[in-house]
Amino acid sequence: MRQRDFWSIILAVSALAFWACWADCQVSNVGSDIQTTASSSPAGGDGADAALFRQNAFKLARTGKFQQALKTFGDAQRADPNDSVSIQAASLITAYLERMAKAAAERQAESDMAVARVKRAMMAQASLPELAKAGIEKDLRKKVFDGVVPAYQKIGTVLTLEDAGPKRVGELKKQSLAAIEDCLKNLKEALALAKNGPADYAAAFASVGAAMEKYILEEKQFWQDMDASGPDVIAVLKKLRTIEDGLGDAVDDIGALISEMPWRSAIAQSRMARELVSDKDQVAKSDWYKNLLSFVEEQGKQAFGKEKWYDALAAFANLSDLEPGNEKYQEEMLRAERRVRAIRLYGREPASKPATAAENDENTEPPWQQLVAGVDAALVKKIITKLSENYVSAVDFRKLIRGGLLSIQALAETPQAANSFSDLGDKDKKAAFLKAINDELTNIQKKDNVDHLYAQLVLNSILDASDSSVKIPVDLLAMEFADGMVGQLDRFSSIVWPNDMADFQKGIMGHFCGIGVQISKEPDQPLKVVSPLEGTPAFNAGIKTGDLILAVDGKATEKLSTDDLVKKIMGPKDTDVLLKIQRRGIDEPFDVRVKRDEIVIRTVKGWQRLSGGDWDYMVDPTGKIGYIRLTQFTSESHEDCVKAMKQLSAKGVKSFILDLRHDPGGLLRSAVEIADEFLDSGRIVSTQGRQGEISASDAHSGGECLNGTIILLVNQYSASASEILAGAVKDWQRGLIIGQRTFGKGSVQNIIPIGKPLMGGDPRAILKLTTAYYYLPSGRCLHRKNGEKEWGVDPDVDVFMTPRQARRWLEIRRKTDLLQEVDKRRLADDLTEQFDEDVQLRAAVLLARLLALENGSAKQTAVK
Numbered sequence: 001m002r003q004r005d006f007w008s009i010i011l012a013v014s015a016l017a018f019w020a021c022w023a024d025c026q027v028s029n030v031g032s033d034i035q036t037t038a039s040s041s042p043a044g045g046d047g048a049d050a051a052l053f054r055q056n057a058f059k060l061a062r063t064g065k066f067q068q069a070l071k072t073f074g075d076a077q078r079a080d081p082n083d084s085v086s087i088q089a090a091s092l093i094t095a096y097l098e099r100m101a102k103a104a105a106e107r108q109a110e111s112d113m114a115v116a117r118v119k120r121a122m123m124a125q126a127s128l129p130e131l132a133k134a135g136i137e138k139d140l141r142k143k144v145f146d147g148v149v150p151a152y153q154k155i156g157t158v159l160t161l162e163d164a165g166p167k168r169v170g171e172l173k174k175q176s177l178a179a180i181e182d183c184l185k186n187l188k189e190a191l192a193l194a195k196n197g198p199a200d201y202a203a204a205f206a207s208v209g210a211a212m213e214k215y216i217l218e219e220k221q222f223w224q225d226m227d228a229s230g231p232d233v234i235a236v237l238k239k240l241r242t243i244e245d246g247l248g249d250a251v252d253d254i255g256a257l258i259s260e261m262p263w264r265s266a267i268a269q270s271r272m273a274r275e276l277v278s279d280k281d282q283v284a285k286s287d288w289y290k291n292l293l294s295f296v297e298e299q300g301k302q303a304f305g306k307e308k309w310y311d312a313l314a315a316f317a318n319l320s321d322l323e324p325g326n327e328k329y330q331e332e333m334l335r336a337e338r339r340v341r342a343i344r345l346y347g348r349e350p351a352s353k354p355a356t357a358a359e360n361d362e363n364t365e366p367p368w369q370q371l372v373a374g375v376d377a378a379l380v381k382k383i384i385t386k387l388s389e390n391y392v393s394a395v396d397f398r399k400l401i402r403g404g405l406l407s408i409q410a411l412a413e414t415p416q417a418a419n420s421f422s423d424l425g426d427k428d429k430k431a432a433f434l435k436a437i438n439d440e441l442t443n444i445q446k447k448d449n450v451d452h453l454y455a456q457l458v459l460n461s462i463l464d465a466s467d468s469s470v471k472i473p474v475d476l477l478a479m480e481f482a483d484g485m486v487g488q489l490d491r492f493s494s495i496v497w498p499n500d501m502a503d504f505q506k507g508i509m510g511h512f513c514g515i516g517v518q519i520s521k522e523p524d525q526p527l528k529v530v531s532p533l534e535g536t537p538a539f540n541a542g543i544k545t546g547d548l549i550l551a552v553d554g555k556a557t558e559k560l561s562t563d564d565l566v567k568k569i570m571g572p573k574d575t576d577v578l579l580k581i582q583r584r585g586i587d588e589p590f591d592v593r594v595k596r597d598e599i600v601i602r603t604v605k606g607w608q609r610l611s612g613g614d615w616d617y618m619v620d621p622t623g624k625i626g627y628i629r630l631t632q633f634t635s636e637s638h639e640d641c642v643k644a645m646k647q648l649s650a651k652g653v654k655s656f657i658l659d660l661r662h663d664p665g666g667l668l669r670s671a672v673e674i675a676d677e678f679l680d681s682g683r684i685v686s687t688q689g690r691q692g693e694i695s696a697s698d699a700h701s702g703g704e705c706l707n708g709t710i711i712l713l714v715n716q717y718s719a720s721a722s723e724i725l726a727g728a729v730k731d732w733q734r735g736l737i738i739g740q741r742t743f744g745k746g747s748v749q750n751i752i753p754i755g756k757p758l759m760g761g762d763p764r765a766i767l768k769l770t771t772a773y774y775y776l777p778s779g780r781c782l783h784r785k786n787g788e789k790e791w792g793v794d795p796d797v798d799v800f801m802t803p804r805q806a807r808r809w810l811e812i813r814r815k816t817d818l819l820q821e822v823d824k825r826r827l828a829d830d831l832t833e834q835f836d837e838d839v840q841l842r843a844a845v846l847l848a849r850l851l852a853l854e855n856g857s858a859k860q861t862a863v864k
Contacts, residue, residue: 534613
């Protein structure tokens with residue numbers, strides 16, 4: 001839907017899990033952990049009283065209690081009207097609280113909207129029978145999906161307007177105005193149809209339709225008045241973005257009302273509502289939430305009964321996401337996953353003729369013969385042995401064997417699998433095989449000692465049963481059994497089979513051979529260059545942001561998937577790839593030949609991108625506050641981070657912000673090396689496995705940043721190595737942590753090679769197995785284990801960002817990150833807007849300024 005799928009907002013919401021609550025930071029626990037004097041202090045006190053008030057105020061600010069800090073700074077000013085430090089601090093906090101009041105209001109509005117959407121979607125769900133009875137359900141759905149939505153998708157957006165260039169603006173304006181008229185026409189017809197539905201439904205549709213009509217008319221006025229060449233382009237684009245947001249919400253609301261399964265929208269919005277409120281139990285106890293869970297569970301059960309496996313998976317996957325501690329939901333989700341996997345991998349209709357190259361390009365799954373190439377029973381038995389020897393805790397082989405058997409059972413019971421294995425279509429042979437599986441399931445419950453050797457015996461038994469009945473290939477059954485077993489361990493353990501080894505090796509190396517370009521792809525559209533990476537072949541060849549890659553080595557890009565195109569662009573070092581480029585402002589496409597080279601991804605970024613690809617790391621030149629963003633921990637991250645620190649130090653920076661938000665982790669060694677720059681002694685992290693402590697890493701003297709203020713930004717997507725770094729800084733009280741609780745990925749996965757080919761070389765397969773957990777200096781485990789309330793790293797100052805706020809901030813940041821030629825004033829405006837939308841960074845800068853004031857005040861007091 002205009003740069004996104006129609007349901008992108010609903011689906012994107014499921015990825016978001018927010019833990020913090022700004023309002024609680026500001027209002028709750030007033031005075032609970034800091035001793036302060038009464039606020040009604042008489043004027044005209046002495047400097048000693050002011051210093052005490054000021055000291056307590058700074059303590060309050062460091063814990064995020066800014067309202068109380070502001071009041072206490074007021075006490076200091078009453079004690080000493082000439083206290084300039086308190087005056088400055090109060091001014092900074094006041095400005096911040098004004099912005100956060102706006103953010104809190106947005107949060108409440110989003111929460112209220114989410115609850116309203118849940119109720120409206122469930123009303124639509126209940127109205128489906130009456131809509132069908134009235135004969136308007138399909139007509140209404142067709143009018144929206146075939147009329148309103150396609151017209152809406154043709155209306156110009158901020159992105160298309162920015163990409164259009166002067167020559168295409170007139171054309172885009174004409175196209176948008178025509179699409180708006182078409183959208184209005186179809187919307188009015190849909191509104192007329194909806195009037196024939198149930199009263200509640202008709203009223204809801206009329207309300208949502210009126211909101212959509214309002215935004216469409218605003219878009220119409222915008223395009224009629226639009227002048228992209230005017231002096232204030234920033235204001236023009238900002239206005240369009242505001243209209244876009246409102247119109248997108250309205251379209252999604254209408255989509256939920258005419259969906260075949262409105263409950264899916266309801267469950268996504270309930271997740272949103274639960275994330276947005278400070279008291280999670282408040283939502284869990286509400287009638288609408290309990291009724292929704294009950295309804296969706298029943299939908300899942302009915303889907304199982306009708307063998308609608310994708311629908312069953314949708315139901316129980318969503319329920320598991322909402323209620324992660326519910327084992328029943330987890331088990332039913334796995335049951336549905338097994339069936340979906342069997343359909344996807346083995347349910348393909350037998351081909352009457354060989355597939356063409358184009359058809360092979362469009363297939364999302366390779367044939368099963370390719371998946372199992374190089375697999376055999378002996379390989380799987382080695383994997384089973386390694387599980388017993390190396391897993392982080394004692395292995396429950398009874399549970400694992402059951403998982404392996406259920407995986408094979410799902411394959412055998414799936415009718416579509418007979419397309420690949422014809423003997424599954426024979427009822428007697430299929431029944432005999434299923435009986436053998438059920439006998440083994442019964443036996444493992446009766447047997448006292450179930451270990452890895454017994455698991456191998458069960459595998460042998462199933463292979464024999466298949467050979468005498470359905471004759472499913474040995475390599476496939478062995479792979480299914482092993483995947484089913486490992487799937488019972490944890491979500492981070494997995495097997496890399498021979499077919500996947502090349503891609504896996506490429507991923508763990510941290511570098512690859514290609515041309516060095518970030519790309520994006522919309523369905524049935526050419527490949528688009530998001531940005532060339534500095535210093536890469538693409539950059540040196542003159543590839544620019546916004547270029548369209550129409551063809552790769554003569555192969556058109558519109559119909560190919562992003563993964564297929566990446567494989568075509570990448571290749572051996574010093575080989576050429578031919579790109580056909582369409583560039584904004586140039587009428588005819590042209591060819592660019594690029595020589596592939598090794599690409600190293602730079603993970604250290606700053607605040608402002610400079611021409612040529614370097615970064616300015618100063619976020620606040622006046623306050624001498626630096627900013628370093630780390631996107632991942634690779635072998636180059638430590639060296640690049642130290643270079644950035646040295647640049648800041650040379651500019652007189654005494655405090656800097658290290659942004660670890662959305663950093664999924666990476667190399668442990670890199671995290672330890674960076675932490676070592678901040679700490680001069682003490683434990684950084686340790687790992688403990690089944691037999692106790694495995695390894696430990698300690699800090700050493702001589703770090704680059706042992707003095708000065710450090711503030712780390714984290715959120716729920718900061719994981720693994722990010723959490724190790726943040727946890728060490730917090731436990732040793734070396735800096736402040738701001739943002740939201742981290743992900744809780746504190747497990748160690750070892751790469752265990754399995755088997756060697758006859759001629760030597762790489763292993764045939766790899767077992768990626770959880771073998772230990774990470775422990776912080778305090779001795780606390782980082783990992784989020786089932787049922788536990790504590791995990792990850794909690795911030796010292798909670799600053800909540802709603803999904804909408806996060807989306808706005810990230811959209812602007814993606815634009816300012818790009819390596820492109822832009823107007824300096826426009827870049828400055830974008831960075832100002834980015835800072836305003838990023839409430840977590842604003843909090844970090846505020847605290848850096850306050851700590852600078854506190855340190856300066858302490859020095860003055862010592863001198864006196």
